[in-house]
Amino acid sequence: MKIHKYDTVIVGAGGAGMRAAIESTKRSRTAVLTKLYPTRSHTGAAQGGMAAALANVEEDNWEWHTFDTIKGGDYLVDQDAAEILAKEAIDSVLDLEKMGLPFNRTPNGTIDQRRFGGHSRNHGEAPVRRSCYASDRTGHMILQTLYQNCVKEGVEFFNEFYVLDLLLTDVDGVKKSSGVVAYELATGEIHVFQAKSIIFASGGTGKFFKVTSNAHTLTGDGQAAAWRRGLPLEDMEFFQFHPTGIWRMGILLTEGARGEGGILRNKDGERFMEKYAPVMKDLASRDVVSRSIYTEIREGRGCGPEGDHVYLDLTHLPPEQLDAKLPDITEFARTYLGIEPYTDPIPIQPTAHYAMGGIPTNVEGEVLADNTTVVPGLYAAGEVACVSVHGANRLGTNSLLDINVFGRRAGIAAAEYSADHDFVELPEDPAQKVVDQVERLRNSTGTERVTELRQELQECMDANVMVFRTEQTIKTAVEKIGELRERYLNVSVQDKGKRFNTDLLEAIELGNLLDLAEVMAVSALARKESRGGHYREDFPNRDDVNFMRHTMAYREVGADGKESIRLDYKPVVQTRYQPMERKY
Amino acid sequence: MSTPTLDKHSAALDAAENTASHAIKVTFRIRRFNPEVSEEASWQDFELDIDPKERVLDALHKIKWEQDGTLTFRRSCAHGICGSDAMRINGKNRLACKTLIKDINPQKPITVEAIKGLTVLKDLVVDMEPFFQAYRDVMPFLITKGNEPTRERLQTAEDRERFDDTTKCILCAACTSSCPVFWNDGQYFGPAAIVNAHRFIFDSRDEGGEQRLEILNDKDGVWRCRTTFNCTDACPRGIEVTKAIQEVKRALITRRF
Numbered sequence: 001m002k003i004h005k006y007d008t009v010i011v012g013a014g015g016a017g018m019r020a021a022i023e024s025t026k027r028s029r030t031a032v033l034t035k036l037y038p039t040r041s042h043t044g045a046a047q048g049g050m051a052a053a054l055a056n057v058e059e060d061n062w063e064w065h066t067f068d069t070i071k072g073g074d075y076l077v078d079q080d081a082a083e084i085l086a087k088e089a090i091d092s093v094l095d096l097e098k099m100g101l102p103f104n105r106t107p108n109g110t111i112d113q114r115r116f117g118g119h120s121r122n123h124g125e126a127p128v129r130r131s132c133y134a135s136d137r138t139g140h141m142i143l144q145t146l147y148q149n150c151v152k153e154g155v156e157f158f159n160e161f162y163v164l165d166l167l168l169t170d171v172d173g174v175k176k177s178s179g180v181v182a183y184e185l186a187t188g189e190i191h192v193f194q195a196k197s198i199i200f201a202s203g204g205t206g207k208f209f210k211v212t213s214n215a216h217t218l219t220g221d222g223q224a225a226a227w228r229r230g231l232p233l234e235d236m237e238f239f240q241f242h243p244t245g246i247w248r249m250g251i252l253l254t255e256g257a258r259g260e261g262g263i264l265r266n267k268d269g270e271r272f273m274e275k276y277a278p279v280m281k282d283l284a285s286r287d288v289v290s291r292s293i294y295t296e297i298r299e300g301r302g303c304g305p306e307g308d309h310v311y312l313d314l315t316h317l318p319p320e321q322l323d324a325k326l327p328d329i330t331e332f333a334r335t336y337l338g339i340e341p342y343t344d345p346i347p348i349q350p351t352a353h354y355a356m357g358g359i360p361t362n363v364e365g366e367v368l369a370d371n372t373t374v375v376p377g378l379y380a381a382g383e384v385a386c387v388s389v390h391g392a393n394r395l396g397t398n399s400l401l402d403i404n405v406f407g408r409r410a411g412i413a414a415a416e417y418s419a420d421h422d423f424v425e426l427p428e429d430p431a432q433k434v435v436d437q438v439e440r441l442r443n444s445t446g447t448e449r450v451t452e453l454r455q456e457l458q459e460c461m462d463a464n465v466m467v468f469r470t471e472q473t474i475k476t477a478v479e480k481i482g483e484l485r486e487r488y489l490n491v492s493v494q495d496k497g498k499r500f501n502t503d504l505l506e507a508i509e510l511g512n513l514l515d516l517a518e519v520m521a522v523s524a525l526a527r528k529e530s531r532g533g534h535y536r537e538d539f540p541n542r543d544d545v546n547f548m549r550h551t552m553a554y555r556e557v558g559a560d561g562k563e564s565i566r567l568d569y570k571p572v573v574q575t576r577y578q579p580m581e582r583k584y
Numbered sequence: 585m586s587t588p589t590l591d592k593h594s595a596a597l598d599a600a601e602n603t604a605s606h607a608i609k610v611t612f613r614i615r616r617f618n619p620e621v622s623e624e625a626s627w628q629d630f631e632l633d634i635d636p637k638e639r640v641l642d643a644l645h646k647i648k649w650e651q652d653g654t655l656t657f658r659r660s661c662a663h664g665i666c667g668s669d670a671m672r673i674n675g676k677n678r679l680a681c682k683t684l685i686k687d688i689n690p691q692k693p694i695t696v697e698a699i700k701g702l703t704v705l706k707d708l709v710v711d712m713e714p715f716f717q718a719y720r721d722v723m724p725f726l727i728t729k730g731n732e733p734t735r736e737r738l739q740t741a742e743d744r745e746r747f748d749d750t751t752k753c754i755l756c757a758a759c760t761s762s763c764p765v766f767w768n769d770g771q772y773f774g775p776a777a778i779v780n781a782h783r784f785i786f787d788s789r790d791e792g793g794e795q796r797l798e799i800l801n802d803k804d805g806v807w808r809c810r811t812t813f814n815c816t817d818a819c820p821r822g823i824e825v826t827k828a829i830q831e832v833k834r835a836l837i838t839r840r841f
Binding site: 135140332335450495497 | 754
């Protein structure tokens with residue numbers, strides 16, 4: 001075991017982690033621990049753009065953007081946070097441009113902007129051009145630009161270091177963060193990093209679904225580490241299903257395709273979104289479009305021999321426009337489906353995409369131990385966190401924005417905290433829990449296989465807690481997940497070695513997914529209403545009287561060692577917007 | 585709304601929507617190496633039933649998950665964006681997640697081995713550190729002088745287009761590890777580093793071009809390129825790598841960029 005000491009430790013090197021690192025490295029001695037090489041992070045898969053009311057191509061302002069974000073989140077958004085997001089969006093985009101990001105340009109040389117779902121002029125009048133973009137690889141360009149600037153700033157990375165535990169130390173009755181424990185993939189060695197401040201920026205949990213746009217590596221590692229140390233998770237029932245994943249594979253096809261004029265059609269060729277969202281049509285918010293697609297499929301208007309998908313039609317757009325604005329996604333259709341998007345419509349279905357919930361933080365990125373108490377020295381930003389700027393449904397282009405605005409804020413706040421505070425003593429035997437976990441898995445002779453459990457989990461989640469949910473389906477999921485968690489105790493791995501043991505890594509990741517899936521299902525069961533991405537067929541309406549509040553889930557361990565989940569609630573921060581019925 | 589394209593399906597769309605599974609038997613011949621077990625690398629055959637429309641990565645997962653958990657490779661996004669899974673498949677550098685089995689003749693054994701020129705650490709996993717060091721050495725970040733503007737720097741669409749191709753790079757190392765010069769001399773910067781230098785040298789906003797050109801004027805720099813076009817063939821992003829290298833060479837001679 002090795003012990004390291006840094007002022008600030010950042011867990012994760014996607015957009016939020018690297019944006020934080022650029023700030024904190026200037027101000028404090030910083031280490032970034034990352035499971036993947038930084039440029040492998042899933043920020044790179046984001047396509048369509050980053051929202052900011054630059055008003056480069058038409059009238060726009062940050063207040064309209066704030067409103068759209070709150071409405072898009074079905075009024076579960078904390079309105080003070082949304083205002084910060086929309087206001088700081090403008091400098092955030094300009095900062096990236098100054099760092100070198102090659103945005104597409106307007107004829108007069110400014111950053112070009114395009115339409116995106118849920119972003120509107122003057123509180124819903126018509127779609128507005130707000131998404132700043134670099135072709136259909138905006139996330140790739142953000143990830144590259146941030147990595148380039150990390151190289152420039154000399155950010156210190158520990159690549160392929162997998163953080164498995166968060167260390168909290170009790171100081172005079174106050175729980176303070178004191179470090180993290182990481183597993184070095186190359187050697188199997190355990191490392192303890194003592195730090196004055198810690199930022200979790202480890203991304204989402206989308207791999208507990210089968211059809212997902214998420215990478216294999218998105219297994220909720222940060223959320224699970226915080227959860228097992230008794231910290232709450234907020235709004236975990238809210239998960240976004242992106243309308244246009246490649247049928248069966250789930251590979252993302254950007255909403256920018258519809259922003260450029262692409263149209264969704266059913267088997268009769270009908271532009272069905274006109275029925276569900278007369279103003280915004282194909283550019284309604286993602287929860288609305290995903291439900292509309294499944295309604296078409298359920299009512300027998302789906303495409304293909306099994307009627308289980310619809311089409312994204314780009315065939316009316318000029319090939320030059322597709323080549324210039326959507327080269328990557330048209331290439332995906334050619335590579336993975338063998339079709340030509342110039343002339344063929346693309347078979348699509350909704351795909352699990354984004355966790356709105358996560359580790360609760362305030363607008364400075366400080367992690368909350370309950371509704372109000374901050375954990376001194378602990379921060380979170382990006383998809384792992386819940387600020388909450390996305391509420392019940394995130395708008396497209398607001399996640400690339402979130403990682404930049406709140407990554408930067410967390411980086412500055414954490415480094416300033418490090419400057420003003422001393423190290424907190426590590427708990428006794430800081431690595432013991434991780435050593436036990438790793439050794440148990442490595443030495444287990446159990447009969448359960450990771451691959452079977454993971455497949456059963458993913459199939460259960462797709463069948464029961466996806467776009468449509470009922471008490472019955474969620475209960476089925478809770479029960480199944482409980483069974484899988486029992487069986488997980490009997491899981492074993494084939495690779496017993498120390499060197500690059502990805503077999504072991506996948507077993508650990510599965511444990512994280514199982515815990516978080518359970519939190520999600522239990523949170524969803526208790527929310528007897530429909531709001532944003534959480535749609536209950538047995539409670540089809542939004543219920544502001546009883547459920548205009550954030551879910552706060554806590555892990556409890558009884559005297560007998562038995563684990564359970566306790567749900568509590570936290571009020572939504574409302575400033576100037578009263579909840580209204582949501583129409584697009 | 586009339587949609588003439590939907591009335592008549594192309595054969596390609598019909599094939600894409602065909603849900604019938606057509607699993608066939610395929611043999612994967614994989615180069616194994618694990619110094620915890622043996623100092624010697626060796627070939628191992630795995631036979632499996634798989635639909636040839638699946639990716640090579642799907643086959644590797646099937647082997648790892650159903651036959652041999654010790655098989656080790658890197659992967660993340662699984663659709664050609666993260667650059668984790670460059671490997672040598674039937675002797676050619678490709679991304680396993682962007683290569684469909686049907687496109688590489690599954691009638692014969694499909695060989696899979698680690699990319700060349702970088703030290704193999706285990707099975708298909710190589711040491712990427714020298715590759716990223718060469719990248720860092722070309723100063724891959726925007727260099728500007730003077731005061732920053734309040735708003736964005738202006739750039740015409742034409743100037744933006746000038747370096748568009750080289751912004752696509754995902755640092756997968758498929759190009760560098762396909763280069764015979766790099767195989768023989770690991771000191772050579774390699775195509776990927778030059779591509780990333782190109783991305784800044786030809787960016788109208790950048791003022792560090794001279795510095796980068798001096799770095800690439802080194803004996804291990806751009807003149808080592810023998811224009812074999814392996815890199816262009818290998819690039820999963822379709823970047824014209826050799827052309828970019830030629831443009832850097834030309835800029836070194838003319839000092840115009």
